[in-house]
């Protein structure tokens with residue numbers, strides 16, 4: 366291997382095949398054995414340094430040796446977000462077809478910045494964006510969009526566009542409204558764009574964690590009186606904490622009346638549009654000016670792929686076209702989209718391929734079923750929790766997210782004790798390395814949160830985990846039995 370007569374950085378055909386087969390075998394057994402694998406890496410920096418820190422190697426090593434080091438030391442120290450018992454954050458169930466599509470995109474190293482370099486890549490991006498526009502009932506001809514690295518970049522791209530289209534160059538008086546449940550990536554985007562802190566209004570949510578309309582209206586009225594320029598509302602379609610959808614129809618009406626840009630962050634919940642239940646939750650989403658969806662969440666794609674959809678594709682080109690001289694020979698005609706003119710990146714990977722290949726291979730109905738089953742499973746979990754005298758549902762099953770806590774009616778625990786108990790349960794579950802169940806804070810309470818979008822997760826998986834939690838709760842009581850409750 367790596368003999369001297371070859372060009373640098375190349376392998377013979379046979380070597381490439383042998384190496385590739387090994388990796389395919391590795392991935393196939395990963396997907397095959399997901400359920401039985403330890404799903405969480407818990408090592409600290411010191412342990413990782415010891416295992417992996419090394420000087421840059423000047424001389425070659427055998428490819429197998431390097432691969433084995435990666436299998437042994439790297440892949441055993443990362444979380445498996447497609448594992449059926451990974452309940453936390455927004456897991457990423459992923460799929461094998463898309464993983465292979467990524468290998469093709471990377472192997473051919475397809476440049477997806479402009480039309481003339483890779484017309485079919487640009488066309489496929491147009492195709493999948495049209496699929497998404499149709500799913501969300503956005504206008505197909507006028508509407509547009511772009512694939513991004515994820516939801517954060519889609520939100521940044523959206524807010525950059527909103528600022529450009531609504532405010533042109535002066536945004537010193539502009540005000541943006543969002544809720545206390547809005548995803549942090551929006552705040553980051555606002556900061557990146559140079560808005561000052563006093564230009565952001567964080568509107569409290571109501572008891573259902575929805576943006577409060579009255580408080581929103583009052584804030585807008587007050588800002589107008591004070592000479593500010595209300596400009597944009599960020600609504601969320603599926604908050605990360607509770608899956609809650611803000612009142613989109615009513616927010617759209619306010620945006621219309623006040624001439625505000627309506628951005629909807631559907632990074633988590635948007636995909637639920639494919640299911641009947643999700644569709645009813647998401648009513649009004651089609652009224653957004655811009656919409657973030659995140660295929661690497663509930664569309665089962667591997668990282669990285671996010672997406673921004675807009676009502677009018679010209680908004681993107683008006684915001685992002687630069688036409689530098691060194692690109693003048695490849696501009697093409699208007700219908701031939703150069704995606705570098707629709708977003709921030711120039712050089713872009715071929716993200717559309719995995720979305721295209723996986724949807725075409727499995728069929729959209731399989732995605733619908735997978736989404737529907739996650740929503741249903743979460744409702745079944747809610748039923749189990751409600752029937753038990755030990756568990757309390759804090760936020761009901763909504764778009765496959767549920768929040769609950771261990772609160773046995775027999776114990777009558779103080780809020781402080783309940784927080785400590787539920788924190789303890791989460792810590793012990795993670796330390797067991799057989800499930801990932803972390804806490805969040807709702808209404809000042811420490812609660813356990815499950816996001817059940819993984820079609821591999823079964824009700825039995827969850828029952829197992831709940832039983833485990835109950836054992837850890839007993840252990841907690843045993844440890845603390847000399848303290849009174």
Ligand SMILES: *Cc1c(COP(=O)(O)O)cnc(C)c1O
Pocket residue numbers: 455514515516517518520548550601603604605630631632633634659671
């Ligand atoms: C995950 C998430 C994001 C951020 O998306 P990334 O793909 O992680 O960058 C933004 N908004 C919401 C509501 C999310 O759930």
